[in-house]
Amino acid sequence: MPLRVLLLAGLALMWTFVEAGRLAPVGVRRHGWRATLLWTGGVTGTGILFGEVGQPLLEWLLATHVDYSGYGVLVGNERAALQLLAYALTSAAIGEEVLFRGFFLHQVTAIFGEGAAARRGAILASGAFFGVAHFIQGWLGILFTGLMGVVFAWAWFRSGRNLWSLIMAHALIDIYGIAMIYLGRYN
Structure with missing residues (x-):
């Protein structure tokens, strides 16, 4: 899966470059x-x-938990945690941010305009797609990740489309999350 995300991100960047002659729009x-x-x-x-x-x-409130069981192998397993970290720093931090924020939000606003309603719709859609992409964490994980996707999409617009800050934030959040799973806090 991680290589597919990077491949799609690379294709999205090529598409943008062919379309706009530069990568600034993402x-x-x-x-x-x-x-x-x-x-x-x-x-x-x-x-x-x-x-x-x-x-x-x-x-x-919902009397349920985010399902982190798919990550159970990471608990106390340094090698597995470092391997996931390598994937997270490339596929998730770079690939997902290029796809779910840069490319998707740029394309939606290119189609529907830069108005407030178009931006709100793009933010909500980006969050929804981002949440669904994390289905391995169960429905509450989809909701939680979707809400974070909304925060990231909002920040992309408010920061002047600063994809670098979102890539770094995504990386830092993933480092924190993987460390907590490794230490046995989320399982």
């Missing part, structure tokens, strides 16, 4: 490093806070 362009770091920190902090507070609250 957010692959120079952004100020201070703004990039601020957006990275804000999105990362939101993701970790939501994971530590929002997810348990949702689990309690």
Whole structure:
């Protein structure tokens, strides 16, 4: 699966380049490093806070849990955790951000315009697709990941399409999550 995501991301970048002659429309362009770091920190902090507070609250309210059983092999298994981390830093952080934020949001706004309604629809659709892509975590995982997808999509627009900050935030959130699974906190 990870190689497919990277392949699709590569195709999306090629499509964008052929279409626009540059990659800026998906957010692959120079952004100020201070703004990039601020957006990275804000999105990362939101993701970790939501994971530590929002997810348990949702689990309690809905009397169910996000299904992390598919990751059970990672608990205490350094090799498996490092292997997943390598996939997460490439396929998830880079591939998913290029596809679900940069490419998808650019294409939706290219079709429907840059108006507020089009952006809101694009944000919600991006979050929904992102959530469904994480079906391995069960329906609550789809909901939780979908909500984070909405946060990421909102941040893509608000940051001036700063894809770099989202790639770094996604990487940091995945590092944190994999570490928590490795340590036995999520299982």
